[in-house]
Amino acid sequence: METATPTNFLQNIIRQDLDSGRVREVVTRFPPEPNGYLHVGHAKSISVNFGLAESFGGRCNLRFDDTNPEKESQEYIESIIADIEWLGYRWDGEVRYASSYFQQLYDWAVHLVKEGNAYVDDLSADEARALRGTLTEPGVNSPHRERSPAENLDLLERMKSGEFDEGSRVLRAKIDMASPNMNMRDPILYRIRKVPHHQTGDDWVIYPTYDFAHGQEDAIEGITHSICTLEFEDHRPLYDWFIEHLPVPHKPRQYEFGRLNPSYTVTSKRKLRHLVESGVVSGWDDPRMPTLSGMRRRGYTPAAIRRFCEMIGTTRKDGVVDVAMLEFAVREDLNENARRGMCVLDPLRVVLTDVPEDHLETLSAPGHPNRDDLGERELPFTRELYIDADDFREEANKKYKRLVLGKRVRLRNAYVIEADEVVKDTAGNIVEVRAHVVPNTLGENPEDGVKPKGVIQWVSASHGRTAQVRLYDRLFSHEAPDKGDNDYLDHLNPESLAVIDNAWVEPALAAAAPEASFQFEREGYFVADRHDHSPERPVFNKTIGLRDSWNEGAA
RNA sequence: UGGGGUGUCGCCAAGCGGCAAGGCACCGGGUUUUGAUCCCGGCAUUCGCAGGUUCGAAUCCUGCCACCCCAGCCA
Numbered sequence: 001m002e003t004a005t006p007t008n009f010l011q012n013i014i015r016q017d018l019d020s021g022r023v024r025e026v027v028t029r030f031p032p033e034p035n036g037y038l039h040v041g042h043a044k045s046i047s048v049n050f051g052l053a054e055s056f057g058g059r060c061n062l063r064f065d066d067t068n069p070e071k072e073s074q075e076y077i078e079s080i081i082a083d084i085e086w087l088g089y090r091w092d093g094e095v096r097y098a099s100s101y102f103q104q105l106y107d108w109a110v111h112l113v114k115e116g117n118a119y120v121d122d123l124s125a126d127e128a129r130a131l132r133g134t135l136t137e138p139g140v141n142s143p144h145r146e147r148s149p150a151e152n153l154d155l156l157e158r159m160k161s162g163e164f165d166e167g168s169r170v171l172r173a174k175i176d177m178a179s180p181n182m183n184m185r186d187p188i189l190y191r192i193r194k195v196p197h198h199q200t201g202d203d204w205v206i207y208p209t210y211d212f213a214h215g216q217e218d219a220i221e222g223i224t225h226s227i228c229t230l231e232f233e234d235h236r237p238l239y240d241w242f243i244e245h246l247p248v249p250h251k252p253r254q255y256e257f258g259r260l261n262p263s264y265t266v267t268s269k270r271k272l273r274h275l276v277e278s279g280v281v282s283g284w285d286d287p288r289m290p291t292l293s294g295m296r297r298r299g300y301t302p303a304a305i306r307r308f309c310e311m312i313g314t315t316r317k318d319g320v321v322d323v324a325m326l327e328f329a330v331r332e333d334l335n336e337n338a339r340r341g342m343c344v345l346d347p348l349r350v351v352l353t354d355v356p357e358d359h360l361e362t363l364s365a366p367g368h369p370n371r372d373d374l375g376e377r378e379l380p381f382t383r384e385l386y387i388d389a390d391d392f393r394e395e396a397n398k399k400y401k402r403l404v405l406g407k408r409v410r411l412r413n414a415y416v417i418e419a420d421e422v423v424k425d426t427a428g429n430i431v432e433v434r435a436h437v438v439p440n441t442l443g444e445n446p447e448d449g450v451k452p453k454g455v456i457q458w459v460s461a462s463h464g465r466t467a468q469v470r471l472y473d474r475l476f477s478h479e480a481p482d483k484g485d486n487d488y489l490d491h492l493n494p495e496s497l498a499v500i501d502n503a504w505v506e507p508a509l510a511a512a513a514p515e516a517s518f519q520f521e522r523e524g525y526f527v528a529d530r531h532d533h534s535p536e537r538p539v540f541n542k543t544i545g546l547r548d549s550w551n552e553g554a555a
Numbered sequence: 556u557g558g559g560g561u562g563u564c565g566c567c568a569a570g571c572g573g574c575a576a577g578g579c580a581c582c583g584g585g586u587u588u589u590g591a592u593c594c595c596g597g598c599a600u601u602c603g604c605a606g607g608u609u610c611g612a613a614u615c616c617u618g619c620c621a622c623c624c625c626a627g628c629c630a
Contacts, residue, residue: 007569008568008569031630032630033629033630035629035630065630067629067630068629068630070629071629071630121628124628125627125628128628129626129627132626133557133626134557134626135556135557135558135625135626136556136557136558137557137626138557139626166628167628169628170628172628179558180557180558180559181557181558181559181625182557182558182625182626183625185626188627188628190628191628192628193628207628209627209628209629209630210629210630211630214630230560230561230623230624231623231624231625231630232624232630233559233560233624233625234558234559234560234624234625235625236559237559256560258561258623263566311567311568311578311579312567312568312578312579313567313568313569313578315561315567315568316560316561317560317561317562317567317568317623318560318561318622318623318624319561319566319567320566320567321566321567321579322565322566322567322579322580324566324579324580325566325567325578325579325580327579328578328579328580329579331591331592335591335592336592340589369587369588369589369591369592370592370593399590401590402590410588411588412588412589413588414588416588443588445588452588454588454589454590455587455588455589455590456589457589519589519591520589521589521591522589522590522591523589524591546589546590546591546592547591547592548590548591549590549591550590551590
């Protein structure tokens, strides 16, 4: 029997709306402001909005909420579009812009003015703040609150025509300065900003605020369920007030869900920007960043991110989600779909003394242990090989299942070998292991019955390729780097990046396409860097390690 | 000290008056040419706390407590 997929509160609401006939179809929207790069938190919102539309056979729009030209740019628009496409979602129709509704929004502002529901205020920002009251004290009416509709209309038109300076006047809704909800204390609808807009150029010098724009944008587009995060909950009465007082073509409703806060990271735009600008990371797409472009470069897959968003559910509760869940989703997808390969991160030379100098044997290994469709790869087997320095010890207890002097180990996809001798430099460091091949052990156990205890990866010293491997770890060493009194910069993990320039990989890996993911057996999942990798100079980023139940301390 | 929210296992999360799903993490055991995967088993007598209603409550009522959001001409 199938495990019943639990429904979340939004699905329940939509189901009811559909059943009751309140709406005929579901129309949602993902409305980013183009003022930064998308991060894992946006992935949740994208998943919720696109996912809901998809599961109910509806539509989801992509709309840039570009009402504040000062912070926005075309660069962000492009990165956001690329990220959403990468995640695999497809929006309905063309990309939309709040800015293309500016005239309609202005007409509606005029409507409010004519109805006596909005007025032009001459107060400065400081003066307005002083009269707004506090959380516990009511505000005081502006002295300009009772201007006539005619006077307000005249003033509004002059604001629009550019007659007034920035900050000298605003248009406000006439609601209630004593409301316990701060958003209802005569909120600002328009402010003067004499800066060019990335979409409308110099057409406008007044711009609508989020509150005056968002609900009406939803109304214009026929959005049925306008889904946002919890901090907008207090704005809903205002959202509804505009819909009530304006001749809008449609009445959308707003619903809120709890933001996603993964552990061991920060998602505030300001903090992410600081990490980039201060050089803590290499850019917005640094593999340690929680941005979609960062996760992409890290090797996280769209499927894994989508799966993660489904796993954590959608509720009205704010909480911290253990990144281990994201990492699980990544491993789950990669384990299933990534080809296998062998990579030696810390090379230790092994000379097989019974193999001739010019011996070259081409072994074959499966691309994936249980997926024939992923093909095979060729492994050159030669007299000199590299194994990982961690996989050899002169002596060890029985828990150590790798190569030990005088003992045997299986070379993955190849023969069993037995270590005979250790070569050290003058400082006493092990520089080479001399061993011999146990006969007839390709795909077979040793005929003498002495089975190797473990299996290790290896690469031909003469036919393998060197590669740069970047080992990434969590950027922060604290579960909640910016919670409470924490200064997130105090919790940066100093070991979040280690670069290995002389790793050895099997030849097939050098030919990998950029962004191809692999499991380097016994090491973890790695991705060919989308920018720096080339067959001539292989570069791999560590996506995530394998789950590891080996307790090193015990050995 | 105003208003709006949220409190179910370490984390996420079902549950909507009939006697606590599931996932992550963790801990055992089995299989294994990856100490991976896979498989099997364990993991809340209890649902923020205290009362009350009821044959019966995590689910209803009352009162507390904790945490989050709101005083941008940001979104």
